[in-house]
Amino acid sequence: MMLKTKFFTCFSLVAFALSFGQMQEYKYKRSLIGVQDSWHQVSLPDDIFEKLLPNLADIRVYGITIKKDTIEASYVLQLNDDKRVTTQVPFKILNTSHNNKGYYITFEVPSEATINQLQLSFKLFNFDWRIDLEGSHEQKEWFSILEDYRILSIKNAKTFYEFTNLIFPNSNYRFFRLLIKSTIKPELKSANASYNAIKQGVFKDYAIKHWNIKNYKAEKRTDIEVELFQAVPVNHVKVHVNVAYDYYRPTTIQWVSDSIKTQKGYQYNYRTLTKNTLNSIEKTEFMFENTIAKKLKITIENQDNQPLTIEQVSVKGSVYDVMIRFTEPANYYLAFGHSTAFKPSYDVNRFISKIPETISRITLGNEEIIYKEPKATKSPLFENTLWLWAILIVIIVLLGGFTFKMMKSK
Structure with a gap:
């Protein structure tokens, strides 16, 4: 019995040391303030992302119990x-x-379902048409939905662009009538109706530290370099253009993934976030996967056109929330900053539907550097070199005496 007790005590001490050691593997921590329920959520602040891995794998929630045990809380x-x-x-x-x-095209929606988009595809290319869209319940009285709506197709050796989606407020009619104001017969290849529901996310607009425009006449392009105050998750970029004419410019959005310092300054390595078209026809807002970035580059291909007048660039990103499950009382911390961490595997990620819909928010304390026990260093065998010289002299004397005896015996 005594042996079992000693074994259990040793095992508990090892487990505590390992769990505490897990927290010590991280560089920073911030206390979680206001933990009272089984579930809470907290938003990640802007200043934390520069200290995280790009895939956000190095986030952990640790708690210190009254007995000084360290526990890990699951999160989504x-x-x-x-x-x-x-x-x-x-x-x-x-x-x-x-x-x-x-030309008129009349559609029937048998179910009288609500729609807010029509996706049209034509056999013709290179057109610029205006259209009207109306709705009716019995084809006797027609109600206006869209007026003078513009659809466009451009196809040549360098470019292929189409904007033929009709986007309008939610409409519930059995019949829809489309008027295409064209002198040429618009042969319709296909048409699809749909209802698009959007649950708005939570976004944050980021202040821009500085931005710079460079027009390269020989290369027929414009580069816009944008720098934010710190690295943050971005997924929306909007270029505000101020011209009185129509335009269509292929555009690439990139971010600085890393840099190399050379004698001529820093050389930046770029990765592409998205490629799309900056144009005057539709509301152009470049959207891409959330990426932690500080510096962006927008490349606009002007082709044979004059550069556009750019008034402003807007950058925003989606907010990250950490939804945490707490199983026992403790002082909890958000630990982060680990260069070799892997994404944790928690059961709660497989049962997201069971997370309560309403979760109270808690706040983060100030950032603290996690103290690490200094590693014990082995002292050299001979810290004082005089000892080494003394031993060398003794060895030389012994070897000399041994040699002298050998010569004398001969």
């Missing part, structure tokens, strides 16, 4: 991005006709 990392759900709505084309105003 939630990105508060827009949630889009698209429902396809079946419909059929009833008839087509035309007059001096243009």
Whole structure:
């Protein structure tokens, strides 16, 4: 019995040392203030991301109990991005006709379901048309939904761009009538109706430290370099253009992944976030996967056109929430900063639907550096070199005496 007790005590001490050692593997910690329930959530502040791995794998929640035991709390990392759900709505084309105003296409939605988008595809390319869209319950009285809405197609050796999606407020009619104001017959290849529901995410607008525009006439391009005050998660970039004419420019958004210091200064390595088209037809906001970045570069291909007048650049990103499950009373900390950490594997990530819908928020304390026990260093055998010289002299004397005796015996 005594042996079992000693074994259990030793095992507990080892377990405590290992758990405490896990927390010591991280560089920083911030106390969690206001823990009272089984579930809480806390938003990650901007200044934490520069100290995290790009995949945010080095986040842990540790608690110190009254008995000084260290426990780990499970959490779910939630990105508060827009949630889009698209429902396809079946419909059929009833008839087509035309007059001096243009070409009419009438659709029927048998279920009278709500729709807010029509995706059109035509056999023709290179058109610029204006359209009207109306809705009716019995085809006797028509109600205006869209007026003078613009759709466009550009196709050549360098470019292929189409904007033929009709986006409008939620509409619930059995019949829809489309007027395409064209002198050429618009042969419709396909058409789809849908209802698009968007649950708005939580975004944060980031202040820009400075930005710079460079126009390269020979290369026919414009580079916009943007620097934020610190590395933060970004997933939206908007370029504000101030011109009175239509434009269509292929555009690439990149971020600085790392840099190398050379004799001529820093050389930056870029990675592409997205490629799209900056144009005057649709609301252009470049969206991409959340990426922790501090410096961005926007490249606009001007082709044979004059550079655009850029008024401003806006950058924003989705907010991260950490939803934490607490199982026992303790003083809890958010630990972070570990260059070789792996993403944790928690059961709660497999049962997200069971997380309460309403979770109270808690706050973070000030950042603290986690104290690490200094590693014991072995002292050299001979800290004083005089000892080494004394031993060498003794060895030389012994070897000399031994040699002298050998010579004398001969």
